[in-house]
Amino acid sequence: xxxxxxxxxxxxxxxxxxxxxxxxxxxxxxxxxxxxxxxxxxxxxxxxxxxxxxxxxxxxxxxxxxxxxxxxxxxxxxxxxxxxxxxxxxxxxxxxxxxxxxxxxxxxxxxxxxxxxxxxxxxxxxxxxxxxxxxxxxxxxxxxxxxxxxxxxxxxxxxxxxxxxxxxxxxxxxxxxxxxxxxxxxxxxxxxxxxxxxxxxxxxxxxxxxxxxxxxxxxxxxxxxxxxxxxxxxxxxxxxxxxxxxxxxxxxxxxxxxxxxxxxxxxxxxxxxxxxxxxxxxxxxxxxxxxxxxxxxxxxxxxxxxxxxxxxxxxxxxxxxxxxxxxxxxxxxxxxxxxxxxxxxxxxxxx
DNA sequence: TCTGGGGTCCTAGGACCC
DNA sequence: TCTGGGGTCCTAGGACCC
Numbered sequence: 001x002x003x004x005x006x007x008x009x010x011x012x013x014x015x016x017x018x019x020x021x022x023x024x025x026x027x028x029x030x031x032x033x034x035x036x037x038x039x040x041x042x043x044x045x046x047x048x049x050x051x052x053x054x055x056x057x058x059x060x061x062x063x064x065x066x067x068x069x070x071x072x073x074x075x076x077x078x079x080x081x082x083x084x085x086x087x088x089x090x091x092x093x094x095x096x097x098x099x100x101x102x103x104x105x106x107x108x109x110x111x112x113x114x115x116x117x118x119x120x121x122x123x124x125x126x127x128x129x130x131x132x133x134x135x136x137x138x139x140x141x142x143x144x145x146x147x148x149x150x151x152x153x154x155x156x157x158x159x160x161x162x163x164x165x166x167x168x169x170x171x172x173x174x175x176x177x178x179x180x181x182x183x184x185x186x187x188x189x190x191x192x193x194x195x196x197x198x199x200x201x202x203x204x205x206x207x208x209x210x211x212x213x214x215x216x217x218x219x220x221x222x223x224x225x226x227x228x229x230x231x232x233x234x235x236x237x238x239x240x241x242x243x244x245x246x247x248x249x250x251x252x253x254x255x256x257x258x259x260x261x262x263x264x265x266x267x268x269x270x271x272x273x274x275x276x277x278x279x280x281x282x283x284x285x286x287x288x289x290x291x292x293x294x295x296x297x298x299x300x301x302x303x304x305x306x307x308x309x310x311x312x313x314x315x316x317x318x319x320x321x322x323x324x325x326x327x328x329x330x331x332x333x334x335x336x337x338x339x340x341x342x343x344x345x346x347x348x349x350x351x
Numbered sequence: 352t353c354t355g356g357g358g359t360c361c362t363a364g365g366a367c368c369c
Numbered sequence: 370t371c372t373g374g375g376g377t378c379c380t381a382g383g384a385c386c387c
Contacts, residue, residue, distance in 0.1 A: 038355060213360090
């Protein structure tokens with residue numbers, strides 16, 4: 001199967017509609033104002049050369065690249081571009097498309113010459129959308145996904161059982177899709193630093209550290225093994241959430257109360273649009289400066305706006321008084337329709 | 352320097368039941 | 370007097386991804 005990933009997607013979409021930005025350091029984030037609390041969504045390759053990357057606070061990025069063009073995030077534009085890309089992928093003969101995000105998807109296909117097919121796919125996307133992409137080829141979803149990293153930018157790369165260890169073996173475990181800083185550190189504490197070491201370990205040995213599911217799963221990841229089927233079952237959301245970081249910390253209880261009501265109202269709109277009952281609520285509070293607590297509540301299935309709001313306000317009662325609040329998040333989990341319970345999820349299906 | 356917003360899934364521990 | 374073992378549900382928190 002193949003994994004298609006657009007090159008610097010968000011920045012590329014911005015450059016398309018503002019050609020004069022081509023070749024300049026472009027940073028997209030927040031409302032485009034580097035004095036606000038916000039982070040970088042995407043930086044163009046020119047900006048990345050200065051050490052700017054996604055997730056970095058916007059004001060830091062602006063300091064690193066004084067000449068950067070800083071633009072606000074425009075979800076609508078990216079969604080539209082994304083849909084054009086996905087439509088192009090779906091139009092390929094025999095292709096099964098599993099969307100992972102705005103700018104990436106797995107494509108399942110029987111191809112005699114996968115490299116040639118991948119190059120044609122790149123060209124089709126470029127022709128239809130004027131966007132550059134990179135394509136990974138693999139015999140598992142994990143290998144295809146990891147292969148794309150070697151294909152970037154604007155290339156094709158193939159990873160299989162045959163060359164996996166040769167290419168990945170000496171690399172640190174954090175290079176794997178699904179291993180982050182915490183897990184790589186915990187693995188290192190057990191003497192597992194490289195992908196080859198992880199691949200060679202006994203899955204059962206990882207259970208005490210990571211639990212019955214994650215332990216064996218990390219071992220499998222080290223080998224590059226896993227799912228081999230691209231699944232185009234439509235994605236069904238498990239829940240909806242809204243989060244807001246306040247430009248000024250909230251200090252008065254009444255401010256917090258109002259803010260939660262507003263968040264709840266926005267989440268409820270999404271949930272009601274889906275027509276599924278709510279089964280659980282979670283309130284996330286980030287107290288300044290960076291201390292987060294979550295408060296959860298399971299509720300009997302209900303469509304009722306008033307019931308959900310009441311339950312939400314019970315959670316508000318748990319917020320610590322007198323401590324400034326920097327961020328509030330509210331999530332509603334929805335009951336799953338029976339036929340969707342096996343529906344895949346956007347990021348973990350390949351694992 | 353000071354950290355978005357949208358998601359998913361896993362784990363641990365306590366409560367409770369039989 | 371001492372204290373089984375298995376199961377489920379709930380809450381809180383952690384980790385990761387785009």
